[in-house]
Amino acid sequence: xxxxxxALLVLGASTYQIPAIETAKRLGYRVxxxxxxxxxxxxxxxxxxxxxxxxxxxxxxxxxxREGIAGVIASGTDVAVLTVAYLAEQLQxxxxxxxxxxxxxxxxxxxxxxxxxGLPCPRALSVPADGLAGxxxxxxxxxxxxxxxxxxxxxVFIVCTxxxxxxxxAESRAHSLDGTVMLEEFIEGTQHTCEGVLENGxxxxxLLTDRDTAPPPYTxxxxxxxxxxLAGAMQTKALELIERVFGCLGVTKGPFDCDFVVDxxxxxxxxxxxxxxxxxxxxxxxxxxxxxxxxxxxAYACGDYYPIPKFSHPKPFSIAILGADRAGRLAWNEPExxxxxxxxxxxxxxxxxxxxTAVEPFINGRHRVGEVVIAGVDRDDLDNRLAEFKRxxxxxxx
Numbered sequence: 001x002x003x004x005x006x007a008l009l010v011l012g013a014s015t016y017q018i019p020a021i022e023t024a025k026r027l028g029y030r031v032x033x034x035x036x037x038x039x040x041x042x043x044x045x046x047x048x049x050x051x052x053x054x055x056x057x058x059x060x061x062x063x064x065x066r067e068g069i070a071g072v073i074a075s076g077t078d079v080a081v082l083t084v085a086y087l088a089e090q091l092q093x094x095x096x097x098x099x100x101x102x103x104x105x106x107x108x109x110x111x112x113x114x115x116x117x118g119l120p121c122p123r124a125l126s127v128p129a130d131g132l133a134g135x136x137x138x139x140x141x142x143x144x145x146x147x148x149x150x151x152x153x154x155x156v157f158i159v160c161t162x163x164x165x166x167x168x169x170a171e172s173r174a175h176s177l178d179g180t181v182m183l184e185e186f187i188e189g190t191q192h193t194c195e196g197v198l199e200n201g202x203x204x205x206x207l208l209t210d211r212d213t214a215p216p217p218y219t220x221x222x223x224x225x226x227x228x229x230l231a232g233a234m235q236t237k238a239l240e241l242i243e244r245v246f247g248c249l250g251v252t253k254g255p256f257d258c259d260f261v262v263d264x265x266x267x268x269x270x271x272x273x274x275x276x277x278x279x280x281x282x283x284x285x286x287x288x289x290x291x292x293x294x295x296x297x298x299a300y301a302c303g304d305y306y307p308i309p310k311f312s313h314p315k316p317f318s319i320a321i322l323g324a325d326r327a328g329r330l331a332w333n334e335p336e337x338x339x340x341x342x343x344x345x346x347x348x349x350x351x352x353x354x355x356x357t358a359v360e361p362f363i364n365g366r367h368r369v370g371e372v373v374i375a376g377v378d379r380d381d382l383d384n385r386l387a388e389f390k391r392x393x394x395x396x397x398x
Contacts, residue, residue, distance in 0.1 A: 006070040006302055007032055009063070011054040011083055013042025015352060016076035016278045016365070021045050023294040029302065032067050034060065054080040055177060061090055069093075071302030075294075076278030078105045079149060079177055084275070094303050096274040100249035104273050107148050108182045117248060119241065120268045123185040127169065138162050142186035144219065145169060147176030153220040154364040158186060164217070187270075189263030193224060194242060194256075195281045197296065197308055198274075201252040203239050204308050207285050211259065212320075218363040221279045223320040225386070226288050227313065227379055230262060238267045245269065255297045257281070280319050280371050287347060287373055288314035316376035317347070318386050322369050323362020328397030330357045330369055336392045345385050347373035359397050369395070 008024045010017055013033040021042050024031045033046040036053040043049035048067070052059040054074070060083050064072065071094060072087045074080035081101045088095025096104075103109045107124075114121035125137065126148070137143065138161050145168055146156040155175030157168045165183075172181045191213055196206035209224035228235065242258055257277030259270045276282060276297045285293040291309055299306035324330060330353060340346050351370040353359075360367045374389060376382025 006030065006304075007067055008298060008302055009034065009060075009067065009069045009072040009087075010042070010046070011035070011060070011072065011074045011080035012077050013037070013040035013046065013049065015041065015368070016280075017042045018045065019280075019282060019294055020073055020075040020276065020298060023292075024298045027295060027298060029070075029298065032063075032069065034063060054083055057083055057086045061087060064091060071298075071300075073276070073297065073301040075276040075297065078271075078273050078275075081105045081273055081275055094254065094301055096251050096254070097249070100246075100251050100274065103249060105149060106178075107146060107184075107271070108180070110271070111182075111184070113249075114245075114269065117245075119245065120266050122187050122268060122270075125183050127181045127183060129179075131169070132162070132165070137183060138165070142188075144184045144186050145172050146182060146184065147172055148180040148182055149177035150175045153214075153218070154366065155181075156219050156364070158217040158219065159183075168217075187261045187263050187268050189261040189266075189268070190230065192228060192230060192238070192260050192262060193221075193277065193281065194238060194258045194260065195277050195285055195293065196242075196258075197255055197293070198243075198246060198251065198253050199308065201243065201247050203243055205289070205291065205311070206239060207281075207288060207314055208235050208238065209281075209284070214323075214362060220323075220362060220364050220367075221321060222323065222362065223318060223386075224279070224281065224284055225318045225379070225382060226284065227316065229379065234262055234265070234267065238262075241267050241269060242272065245272065246274070254300050255293065278365065279321055280373075283348070283371075283373055284317055284319040287317040287319075287375070316379055316382040318374045318376070318382055320372050320374065320386060320389070321362075322351070322371055322395055323367050324359050324369065324395065324397035326361050326397050328359065329355075330359045330395075331355055331398050332393050332395040336394070340389060340392060345375045346389070347375055361397075 007030040034050040034052045085098045085101035111124040155172035191211040212223040214220040258272035282294045296306040349372040
């Protein structure tokens with residue numbers, strides 16, 4: 001199918017927006033990109049690119065009107081979802097309502113919404129500009145310090161003491177679009193993500209993953225594995241909760257991304273947004289479910305039809321986001337990398353930069369250095385293959 005001459009506005013042009021840009025061009029759309037970083041690689045792939053910040057509502061609206069767009073998309077980034085909602089309202093395009101976008105992209109508002117709805121929610125408090133009084137809430141438990149408005153795990157830290165909080169709070173605040181931060185109770189349990197599609201208020205397609213994260217005090221996503229080891233009853237519970245929350249907010253159609261924790265028999269929603277997820281989750285959906293979620297998301301944004309398949313059990317696949325464990329010069333075993341590319345269970349291995357590049361430790365999405373898709377015979381085999389891949393590649397910073 002082709003959508004020649006219809007224009008899609010892609011908000012952002014970083015590494016994680018490139019798949020959406022490439023998919024839209026493959027489908028025949030005219031692609032326009034905009035953000036405040038002219039050097040971002042996605043701009044070179046677009047038919048036209050502009051230097052308008054993705055959070056500048058009026059600036060992006062003016063650009064959208066000039067270009068006569070058919071749709072707008074914020075793939076892999078929360079900070080531009082409000083802009084999608086604003087353009088959808090002003091130009092009668094596909095997208096979430098402004099109220100839903102506001103609640104779902106402001107972490108403290110989302111916590112307040114869950115609490116008022118009587119849904120499982122971690123304890124959370126906003127941090128005043130002048131800091132916390134005394135020792136604050138620290139009583140030996142774990143808390144997560146996070147920016148109120150950000151994405152990609154930037155400025156997110158696990159803290160256990162007032163001293164750790166004071167060491168991290170300025171950095172966390174610097175990553176927040178509104179300058180505010182929050183403390184949230186750390187929920188012990190297993191980490192998961194659900195990537196899916198809503199139709200008529202129901203989850204029409206979903207992929208529940210086991211989410212891998214960077215070691216404490218960081219929480220950055222380092223990969224996903226499917227099928228999830230989560231019990232079927234808990235998977236059903238998570239999907240029902242996702243439908244309930246989106247239903248309360250009037251979000252009934254389109255792609256969504258959700259992170260949640262399972263603690264015993266509790267499903268606790270951490271973040272959820274009406275957009276395509278980052279960390280190459282669309283690649284994992286395509287590998288595991290044989291469904292081009294990116295193509296669906298692009299077509300949906302432009303008001304075009306794209307078929308959704310019936311439910312199927314996911315094939316065993318993993319997406320691993322590569323990063324160094326310390327600052328230094330990037331290095332890996334190149335002969336082994338070449339051999340790994342020839343393995344039938346390596347679906348895709350790419351590096352974002354050459355060896356010798358100065359890199360930072362992988363503590364948020366900006367610090368990734370590559371990715372790989374790995375296939376397995378079953379989940380146990382998949383886990384073994386992932387461990388073998390990491391051992392043989394021996395990626396590090398020196």
